[in-house]
Amino acid sequence: MLDTFKPIPVLSDAIKLDTLKKPIPVLSDAIKNKYYPSLNGIRGISIIIVVIFHLNLSSSYLYQLIFNGALGVNIFFVLSGFLITSLCLKEKNDTGSLSLTNFYIRRALRIFPAAYLYIGVIILLNHIYQLGIPKFQFAGAVFYVMNFSYFRSHSFAGLIGHYWSLSVEEQFYILFPFILKINKSTFYYIILFIVFGLPLLCVLQSVYTSLNKGVFYGFTHYLIKFQAISVGCLFSLMVSSGTFDKRWLKSTKIIGNVLAIILIFYLQYDPLYSIKAVYINLTISLITGYLIITNLMPTNDWLFKLLNTKLLSFIGVLSYSIYIWHMLFIGIEPRLPNFIAAYPVNIVGIIIVPILSYFLFEKYFLKLKTKFKPRK
Numbered sequence: 001m002l003d004t005f006k007p008i009p010v011l012s013d014a015i016k017l018d019t020l021k022k023p024i025p026v027l028s029d030a031i032k033n034k035y036y037p038s039l040n041g042i043r044g045i046s047i048i049i050v051v052i053f054h055l056n057l058s059s060s061y062l063y064q065l066i067f068n069g070a071l072g073v074n075i076f077f078v079l080s081g082f083l084i085t086s087l088c089l090k091e092k093n094d095t096g097s098l099s100l101t102n103f104y105i106r107r108a109l110r111i112f113p114a115a116y117l118y119i120g121v122i123i124l125l126n127h128i129y130q131l132g133i134p135k136f137q138f139a140g141a142v143f144y145v146m147n148f149s150y151f152r153s154h155s156f157a158g159l160i161g162h163y164w165s166l167s168v169e170e171q172f173y174i175l176f177p178f179i180l181k182i183n184k185s186t187f188y189y190i191i192l193f194i195v196f197g198l199p200l201l202c203v204l205q206s207v208y209t210s211l212n213k214g215v216f217y218g219f220t221h222y223l224i225k226f227q228a229i230s231v232g233c234l235f236s237l238m239v240s241s242g243t244f245d246k247r248w249l250k251s252t253k254i255i256g257n258v259l260a261i262i263l264i265f266y267l268q269y270d271p272l273y274s275i276k277a278v279y280i281n282l283t284i285s286l287i288t289g290y291l292i293i294t295n296l297m298p299t300n301d302w303l304f305k306l307l308n309t310k311l312l313s314f315i316g317v318l319s320y321s322i323y324i325w326h327m328l329f330i331g332i333e334p335r336l337p338n339f340i341a342a343y344p345v346n347i348v349g350i351i352i353v354p355i356l357s358y359f360l361f362e363k364y365f366l367k368l369k370t371k372f373k374p375r376k
Helices: 011-019 039-055 061-066 068-093 100-128 135-142 149-153 163-182 183-207 214-240 248-252 253-267 275-294 303-305 310-317 318-328 343-371
Strands: none
Touching: 011 214, 039 068, 039 275, 039 303, 068 100, 068 163, 068 214, 068 253, 068 275, 100 135, 100 163, 100 318, 100 343, 135 149, 135 163, 163 183, 163 214, 183 214, 183 275, 248 253, 248 275, 253 275, 303 310, 310 318, 318 343
């Protein structure tokens, strides 16, 4: 008889049971969110590295070690590959397809306004101050082919030289989302080839010099520029597939992140092509990818808090604008007046002009992007 007097389940118990059943948040869930923590902070650190490198304030070993401009750009490449691939995979998952038209419109609204405004300003200054920048170099910047040697070797103009990195990104995104749309597996294997197979081909070319010429030379030396972006793409593919949903990744984060940061600077990114540089730069890109994914999930450690501070996040939001405009103010062109490029007045320009560009010009086009967002 006593067994019949069992307690009646209450709603609070059901809620507790339901709470216990909830899965622990994992990276593959985090990548489905609208906002990815820490990415703006990483952008902020990257653009600080690039700008201080170009300002060339010191010749000390420590300064050159930390403020390596090519390293900053490489971090941008890994970030870009990770973010764009994640957004494309999310759209494909939510809608069942990937609208290339909307993708390219969104890219154009983000990239073109500030890029072409800057080119317009430089064309005007080129005329007023007789800077001597040839028309074909402006064409290289306008059509995003500045990464080809022809546009970089003839009386190279530093004021638009940084468009080489924009060119690499845009060329990558002309073709690769198309492959991802058609077949995700094909995209995955091509990315794997660029990340791990291409360096092996470069080694073969160094051993067998007959391979290091003509079409084969052009093929490997062109694709190797996409290596860092491809690393970002690979990390995105692996995160979305649940590859990194491991407890040890979170439990070893602090030690792993500290070692990763030390290694990135110790290895010293090398922008000049060599077999050694190919593998060192690949290692740095892989470490950067690790830092990105281990800081996507909110934690209480110092690095996550640093990457998500308001100031660093704000700098990250402005990072593209800063990258576009900062070359005007670093003193690379002596024929410009002192109020533009003389230190320390130029620091004001590096801060103020990107802010004005972003809030008074670029934000109008960024609002238009919402009309071309994927719909479930």
